[in-house]
Amino acid sequence: MSRISDTFARLEKQGRKALIPFFTAGDPDPASCVPVMHALVAGGADVIELGVPFSDPMADGPVIQRSSERALKHGVTLRDVLGWVAEFRKTNSDTPVVLMGYANPIEAMGEEKFAQAARAAGADGVLVVDYPPEEAQKLVGILDGAGLDTVFLLSPTTSDARLREVAELGRGYLYYVSLKGVTGAANIDTAEVAKRLNHIRGFTKLPVGVGFGIRDGETARAVAQVSDAVVIGSRLVQEMADDPAQAVAKAQGFLSGIRAAMDRAKAA
Amino acid sequence: MRMYDLPDAKGHFGPYGGVFVSETLISALEDLKAAYAKFKDDPAFRAEFEYELKHYVGRPSPVYHAKRWSEHFGGAQVYLKREDLNHTGAHKINNVIGQALLARHLGKPRVIAETGAGQHGVATATIAARYGMECVVYMGSEDVKRQAQNVYRMKLLGATVVPVESGSKTLKDALNEAMRDWVTNVENTFYIIGTVAGPHPYPMMVRDFQSVIGKEAREQMPQLAGRQPDAVLACVGGGSNAIGIFHPYITDESVRLIGVEAAGYGIETGKHSATLCAGRSGVLHGNRTYLLQDDNGQIIETHSISAGLDYPGVGPEHAWLKDSGRAEYVAITDDEALEAFHKLCRLEGIIPALESSHALAYAAKMAPRMRKDQILLVNLSGRGDKDMHTVAEKSGLKF
Numbered sequence: 001m002s003r004i005s006d007t008f009a010r011l012e013k014q015g016r017k018a019l020i021p022f023f024t025a026g027d028p029d030p031a032s033c034v035p036v037m038h039a040l041v042a043g044g045a046d047v048i049e050l051g052v053p054f055s056d057p058m059a060d061g062p063v064i065q066r067s068s069e070r071a072l073k074h075g076v077t078l079r080d081v082l083g084w085v086a087e088f089r090k091t092n093s094d095t096p097v098v099l100m101g102y103a104n105p106i107e108a109m110g111e112e113k114f115a116q117a118a119r120a121a122g123a124d125g126v127l128v129v130d131y132p133p134e135e136a137q138k139l140v141g142i143l144d145g146a147g148l149d150t151v152f153l154l155s156p157t158t159s160d161a162r163l164r165e166v167a168e169l170g171r172g173y174l175y176y177v178s179l180k181g182v183t184g185a186a187n188i189d190t191a192e193v194a195k196r197l198n199h200i201r202g203f204t205k206l207p208v209g210v211g212f213g214i215r216d217g218e219t220a221r222a223v224a225q226v227s228d229a230v231v232i233g234s235r236l237v238q239e240m241a242d243d244p245a246q247a248v249a250k251a252q253g254f255l256s257g258i259r260a261a262m263d264r265a266k267a268a
Numbered sequence: 269m270r271m272y273d274l275p276d277a278k279g280h281f282g283p284y285g286g287v288f289v290s291e292t293l294i295s296a297l298e299d300l301k302a303a304y305a306k307f308k309d310d311p312a313f314r315a316e317f318e319y320e321l322k323h324y325v326g327r328p329s330p331v332y333h334a335k336r337w338s339e340h341f342g343g344a345q346v347y348l349k350r351e352d353l354n355h356t357g358a359h360k361i362n363n364v365i366g367q368a369l370l371a372r373h374l375g376k377p378r379v380i381a382e383t384g385a386g387q388h389g390v391a392t393a394t395i396a397a398r399y400g401m402e403c404v405v406y407m408g409s410e411d412v413k414r415q416a417q418n419v420y421r422m423k424l425l426g427a428t429v430v431p432v433e434s435g436s437k438t439l440k441d442a443l444n445e446a447m448r449d450w451v452t453n454v455e456n457t458f459y460i461i462g463t464v465a466g467p468h469p470y471p472m473m474v475r476d477f478q479s480v481i482g483k484e485a486r487e488q489m490p491q492l493a494g495r496q497p498d499a500v501l502a503c504v505g506g507g508s509n510a511i512g513i514f515h516p517y518i519t520d521e522s523v524r525l526i527g528v529e530a531a532g533y534g535i536e537t538g539k540h541s542a543t544l545c546a547g548r549s550g551v552l553h554g555n556r557t558y559l560l561q562d563d564n565g566q567i568i569e570t571h572s573i574s575a576g577l578d579y580p581g582v583g584p585e586h587a588w589l590k591d592s593g594r595a596e597y598v599a600i601t602d603d604e605a606l607e608a609f610h611k612l613c614r615l616e617g618i619i620p621a622l623e624s625s626h627a628l629a630y631a632a633k634m635a636p637r638m639r640k641d642q643i644l645l646v647n648l649s650g651r652g653d654k655d656m657h658t659v660a661e662k663s664g665l666k667f
Contacts, residue, residue: 055435055566056552058444059290059451065434077564103288103551108565130288130551134278157295177292 003096003124004149004172007046008207008228017224017262018173019044020209021255022100022233024051024067025084026076028244033084036240039252041095044259047173049127049231052081052101059129063234067241078105078114082121089122098125098151098172111139115146125149125172133165140169153177156196160203167204173229174204177212188213194226217261224262232258272518274588279468279555282591284584287467289554293447296454301469303374308476313369320365321480324398325355327362329481331488331645336615344638346631347493348618348648349485349513358621358650359481359509360391364460366477368395371458378402378457382446384411384439384505385575386418387650388462393427403427406445408438411575418654436569439579443553463506464583467554471583478512485645486516497645499524499634503626504597505541505577507586509649518594527586528630530572531599541570542599543582544590557584573602573658574622576650604629606662609652621650622658 011018021040025033037048053071057064078101085097099118106114106128118126126148131139133152140150149172154163156179166174176197178188188210197208210223211231220230232255239254240247274281287297307313321327329350338345351359364381371379379401383389389405396403405422409431412419422429435441443466450459464471464478482500489496500517502510504527517523532540540546543558550559552567560568560580572578589595600608605622608629612620620628624647631646638644652659657667 056440056444058447058553059292061448062434069435072566079564104559104561104567105565107550108561108563129290130554132287132289132291132294135286135288153291155290155292155294158291159295159298162294177290 002149007096018046018229020047020229020231021045021236022049023237024071025081026071026074027067028247030074032247034087035248036251037088039248040255043252043255047096049098049100052078054102063238067237082117085123086121096124099123100127103128103130111142115142119146125151127151133169163203173207173209176208176210178210179213190222217258220258221261275472281585281588284556284587286556288551289467292451304469304473325361328484329353331492334616341635344635344642344644347645351649352651356391356394358387360388363474363477364391364395367460376458379460380404380446380449381460382406382442386415390421392460393422393425397425405429406432406442408432408442410437463508464511465506474508475511478508479515481512482516497643500645501526501627501631502647503528503623505579507583509647513647525595527597528626529599530577531601532571539571541572541577544597545599552581555584557587558582576623600626600629608632619652621652622655624649
């Protein structure tokens, strides 16, 4: 069992849904990365998606683009990000960390070398935004060998044939992108999401998280009722960007609000 | 003759090409792939495409024997494929017409494009006006400043030009932003990519539309020169004009294929756009190809005097042609390109685009070392009217 599947199994027993925050490592500044991770855990995070900055984040909206640019201005590299994961692991051995980013920094390091380094740092999963299943088979094999989960995206337009392929290659959980567009885009249609998730569950036993378009406790609560996990990124990054000096406190405060709303869903 | 039938069904040219995009874009690309497969050999579609190329663009473009320039070298005879004579002044329009026709058949009323110098943006705005489509062009805000005239041309043609403020604020960022628009508005929008890059099927589709250049040249050269050339030269940024003229020659191994990149201030200075000469393999803009990147896999800023070559990637088919040894890639500095620019103006009465001047400059290096009965064919991919202020500034003039 991986740390990710352990986490989902424990939550299922407790009748709770996973809360998965995303932020870009090194934004607003490198020194804040590890403290923000701990703050998110304190705020109720079950898994952390840690963004690896890239110069050309094609699938991201303006909020995460700018956050990636700020991190790169600080000179943040994939190696730094792995260093912060290792630092985080010194005092947290429970919360899974999924590295999320684009293919090129990983390929520049070399997939084998990356997998070993990520494993040694204590990372648990990897989500490469621009590696759809047809290009990811080699990486999945390498990550499997290192005991790391490869997380894949699903979209409202993913065909059944592709669902089957993703179900076979995906590890840990699947990430359902709830709307067309880039990260940080408009509103989410919960009824539509529920329908799609039911369909997806016909193809896989993996937990399914939902992200894109979740901006507040209300939407998180609604999404938690139909999914296994709620992923929240752009709004969190924005909260931290609005008050960079207080980023750690902001992250915790924002996430605990979301957590509280989600747990009310369970009681309701 | 060798066999050549790349890309494979998944868009790979050897290890290059492919589909490296977020899941959210996959279904749009699959729809596009299906539509292109359906229309590419459809006689009605072909007839429509050819009609437009003939009556709107003015094809076939002539091949011209640059006799005075050849005499000046005292070596090989240099012929020019005159893409500069096309409507809108460059080869870009060939591809735009093909994709716009596809958009019409798919019932998409809105087209978007990325542009660097503005040539592809102008071509797209032109065709959108011709077909009555809404047109949005993404352009890095740095390029908007540098290319004010082309921005105005696009606006005259009815297009909306959106300055892109992210990243390095240049062509690569405009491409990112166009992709983001496409993924958000895919129901009513067709993304017309301007070069042989991007995810499959774009590199193949753009190549096919641009191959008209090489197909014509193969017919024209025997008529004019009595045989095919010894070498075909073309400048390479993303590489669409080069693939266009190379592709019909790939199986004919007696013809050397030479792609000319921008060495900018010199490759050793690090300020250049010579992706194939100085880059290494990676993933950007939906495909695997050679890239200019730092040790951490971040894409780096490029330089060339010609905005059309100023791109940190290159079409994946060129990456494969390089590795397989079928094509050679070389680089020419800003200064060498300018020298060739001026020579062609004075000796032939043709003002070439600064992009094309890179290919001309390499021909100028080769020709004197060749015999008089040998032949070089250079793709003169565009005219230089757009470059007047750049060249004037270099000579210390300001308009």
